[in-house]
Amino acid sequence: MFAVILLPNFRLQAALRFREEMRALPVALMDEQTPKAGLLEISEAAALAGVMPGQTSPQALARCAKLTILARSLEQERSAQAALLEIAGTLSPEIEATADGFCTVNLRGSRVNDWQALCASVVEALASLRLRAQMGIGPNPDLAFLAARHARPVLVVQSPTAFLADLALHELDPAPELLAVLRDWGIHNLAQLTSLPRGDLMDRLGPEAGRLWERAAGQTERPLRLVRVAEEFCEAFDFEHEIDTVEPLLFLLRRFLDQLALRLGNAYRVAGQMMLTLPLANGSAYVRTFTIPSPTADMDVLFRILHTHLDGLRLDHCATGLRLLIAPTRAERQQFQLFETPLRDPNRFGETLGRLAALVGTENVGVVEMLDTHRPDSIRLCPPRFHELGSVAAPADDSAVGLPLRRYRPPVAAQVRVVRHQPVRLESARVCGTVSAALGPYRASGGWWDSDRWSTEEWDVEMEAGGLYRLARMGHEWRIEGSYDEPLPENRRGAQALVAIPEPGV
Amino acid sequence: MSVSEDTLYPHAYFGDQTEKVAQLRCLLAEKFPAMPPRAGGILRTGLAGVDAAEGGLRCGALTELSAATGAGALFIHSMFRMVSQERCFAALVDAARSFEPDCPAALVRLLVVFCADAMQAVKATDLLLRDGNISLIMLDLQAVPLRQLQRIPANTWHRLQRLAEQTTAAVVVLTPQPMVEAAQVRITAGEGWTLAAQRRWQRDLIAAARWRVFVRRNAVHHTPAWESERESAIA
Numbered sequence: 011m012f013a014v015i016l017l018p019n020f021r022l023q024a025a026l027r028f029r030e031e032m033r034a035l036p037v038a039l040m041d042e043q044t045p046k047a048g049l050l051e052i053s054e055a056a057a058l059a060g061v062m063p064g065q066t067s068p069q070a071l072a073r074c075a076k077l078t079i080l081a082r083s084l085e086q087e088r089s090a091q092a093a094l095l096e097i098a099g100t101l102s103p104e105i106e107a108t109a110d111g112f113c114t115v116n117l118r119g120s121r122v123n124d125w126q127a128l129c130a131s132v133v134e135a136l137a138s139l140r141l142r143a144q145m146g147i148g149p150n151p152d153l154a155f156l157a158a159r160h161a162r163p164v165l166v167v168q169s170p171t172a173f174l175a176d177l178a179l180h181e182l183d184p185a186p187e188l189l190a191v192l193r194d195w196g197i198h199n200l201a202q203l204t205s206l207p208r209g210d211l212m213d214r215l216g217p218e219a220g221r222l223w224e225r226a227a228g229q230t231e232r233p234l235r236l237v238r239v240a241e242e243f244c245e246a247f248d249f250e251h252e253i254d255t256v257e258p259l260l261f262l263l264r265r266f267l268d269q270l271a272l273r274l275g276n277a278y279r280v281a282g283q284m285m286l287t288l289p290l291a292n293g294s295a296y297v298r299t300f301t302i303p304s305p306t307a308d309m310d311v312l313f314r315i316l317h318t319h320l321d322g323l324r325l326d327h328c329a330t331g332l333r334l335l336i337a338p339t340r341a342e343r344q345q346f347q348l349f350e351t352p353l354r355d356p357n358r359f360g361e362t363l364g365r366l367a368a369l370v371g372t373e374n375v376g377v378v379e380m381l382d383t384h385r386p387d388s389i390r391l392c393p394p395r396f397h398e399l400g401s402v403a404a405p406a407d408d409s410a411v412g413l414p415l416r417r418y419r420p421p422v423a424a425q426v427r428v429v430r431h432q433p434v435r436l437e438s439a440r441v442c443g444t445v446s447a448a449l450g451p452y453r454a455s456g457g458w459w460d461s462d463r464w465s466t467e468e469w470d471v472e473m474e475a476g477g478l479y480r481l482a483r484m485g486h487e488w489r490i491e492g493s494y495d496e497p498l499p500e501n502r503r504g505a506q507a508l509v510a511i512p513e514p515g516v
Numbered sequence: 517m518s519v520s521e522d523t524l525y526p527h528a529y530f531g532d533q534t535e536k537v538a539q540l541r542c543l544l545a546e547k548f549p550a551m552p553p554r555a556g557g558i559l560r561t562g563l564a565g566v567d568a569a570e571g572g573l574r575c576g577a578l579t580e581l582s583a584a585t586g587a588g589a590l591f592i593h594s595m596f597r598m599v600s601q602e603r604c605f606a607a608l609v610d611a612a613r614s615f616e617p618d619c620p621a622a623l624v625r626l627l628v629v630f631c632a633d634a635m636q637a638v639k640a641t642d643l644l645l646r647d648g649n650i651s652l653i654m655l656d657l658q659a660v661p662l663r664q665l666q667r668i669p670a671n672t673w674h675r676l677q678r679l680a681e682q683t684t685a686a687v688v689v690l691t692p693q694p695m696v697e698a699a700q701v702r703i704t705a706g707e708g709w710t711l712a713a714q715r716r717w718q719r720d721l722i723a724a725a726r727w728r729v730f731v732r733r734n735a736v737h738h739t740p741a742w743e744s745e746r747e748s749a750i751a
Binding site: 353354355356358359362365366369370374375376377378380387389391394396409410411412413414415416417418419447448449470471472476478492493494495496497 | 584585586587589590592593605612613614615616617618619620623624625626627628629630631632636639640643644646647648649658659707708709710711713714715716717718719721
């Protein structure tokens with residue numbers, strides 16, 4: 011047996027998929043690329059109002075003043091077609107994407123007892139994806155297609171002869187000339203056509219009439235052009251007006267994720283990455299990729315990630331559309347070790363990182379990565395990957411010497427008096443006084459092979475009034491790089507009263 | 517003019533009121549039942565003085581480390597090593613962008629947040645506490661100017677303490693002087709390092725610091741805030 015799943019008015023359904031409120035209204039679809047071609051598809055309410063496909067928009071509006079004309083969206087059609095094929099793929103691996111909005115499935119070999127129940131579940135699955143489907147089952151692809159056309163919403167052809175007998179001739183879409191000749195002969199349905207001898211019909215009307223006769227008799231067999239269902243989970247929407255607030259985006263994203271989570275579930279996949287694209291009014295697009303720390307199909311988790319990001323997003327231009335692409339992956343299954351303490355909720359942690367990045371800036375949150383250079387203060391913060399860390403403890407490093415440095419970012423400019431190659435007096439906005447002891451110099455240099463050449467001479471100094479600091483000389487300029495230990499605030503407060511001290515690192 | 521002892525210490529007045537206050541507290545506790553704090557564990561610090569006194573840092577509680585900047589930095593670097601050994605995760609919220617890493621192996625489990633000021637750092641700590649994934653959160657305010665720290669409202673610390681109670685994270689606020697009223701434990705350290713410290717192993721410096729631990733007595737006992745000093749001076 012073969013099954014055909016048909017989405018009637020496919021292009022209009024795709025356009026109305028996320029506009030549920032318009033489904034009961036008179037709506038027509040038009041291709042903006044070819045406006046002279048007239049209306050492509052119309053809704054039932056529009057048909058009742060007298061609007062017909064092919065009419066120009068003024069003609070249609072003259073018939074129905076309340077008619078809403080939507081632009082065709084190829085992105086939305088692609089998403090709907092992908093959803094259709096994914097559902098079909100749950101029935102059999104042998105699928106043919108016959109045309110936009112319908113596909114044929116080879117069910118030979120599948121042991122199904124209740125075809126009606128199977129079809130009903132498929133129609134229901136598509137309904138949950140906001141797609142109205144009709145499904146027909148027949149012994150060959152053509153019969154299954156005819157059954158799908160007449161299904162309300164499911165039709166299983168048990169007796170092909172009886173089913174075909176009542177069908178009108180034009181159901182087989184014959185060539186207009188051939189149809190006219192047959193009508194002149196008084197042949198209006200398939201039963202009348204198959205009562206004629208096939209050989210004589212071919213002699214008079216040619217081989218095309220022979221093929222038509224075979225189809226009318228339900229005897230055609232054709233191999234399916236099989237396709238592999240691409241795991242592309244994408245939803246898109248084009249706004250009619252420019253959007254300058256985040257609420258419409260969140261509203262649609264919620265619906266997108268609702269659909270995509272269902273589709274991922276049907277394919278037994280989870281989201282590994284999300285790519286959000288916002289086409290902007292100036293023609294450019296804002297693109298952001300989110301890696302899901304712990305791949306999931308949980309809609310709430312995915313939505314929170316997007317919500318957190320959009321909350322802090324500021325764009326120079328308004329959004330004109332929205333596109334969300336999910337890269338699927340297999341669900342992780344891992345056995346944690348007995349003494350391991352992994353992240354309790356990696357996705358929540360990812361969300362927190364997003365909030366922190368919004369608060370302090372992306373470059374100010376992360377795991378320290380030391381750059382491959384000896385240049386002082388060569389670090390950067392990278393996104394943490396805690397969930398990927400193994401359970402092996404890092405070896406304890408007890409080789410550190412001296413007090414850790416607290417670095418001043420930026421360094422504080424200073425004037426240093428040097429006697430016999432040693433600093434003896436320090437003057438700066440932060441620290442002033444006599445140097446009681448000094449260690450150094452510690453010299454380092456690098457980058458001599460290119461223009462980014464650097465050279466520094468560092469000193470650790472102890473002040474007579476207390477406090478340990480690191481001084482650095484670069485050329486003829488001295489600066490305080492940081493402190494190892496500073497006097498307690500009472501002393502520092504006294505110093506503040508004397509000189510205006512800038513806040514460190516701000 | 518002499519001031520009577522009753523004026524300075526009005527025991528009789530407060531004695532009458534104590535019972536009413538206790539009744540009022542019971543009434544409020546019945547009317548607004550608070551979520552019971554979780555039984556937190558202990559996170560070892562590797563500082564002999566602190567571990568001997570308390571076993572380590574209390575999880576689900578706010579700890580204040582009030583010391584000179586040198587001791588604060590020693591504490592932070594000591595905790596990195598412990599986090600690496602315990603295979604848990606830590607976060608350092610640095611309000612003055614002063615953190616200088618020295619042990620790359622211990623940094624893979626450390627989330628660093630550089631903030632522009634103290635209030636931003638408090639907000640970042642709040643976010644991390646609500647996250648619930650991090651076992652140790654260190655809010656480093658030691659290098660922040662005092663004037664900026666004094667602008668932090670006192671209720672901020674109570675809010676952080678309430679948040680910490682709902683988690684199993686140990687929260688340490690590093691300050692230049694005692695200012696976190698809501699801290700359950702306060703740690704202080706000796707001060708006055710000389711340049712000779714720069715020639716000693718860091719582990720020896722950690723051991724040489726005089727870590728002193730003060731524990732806040734449970735509020736329901738209605739006794740003075742700081743119960744006792746559990747001092748462990750390591751030579």
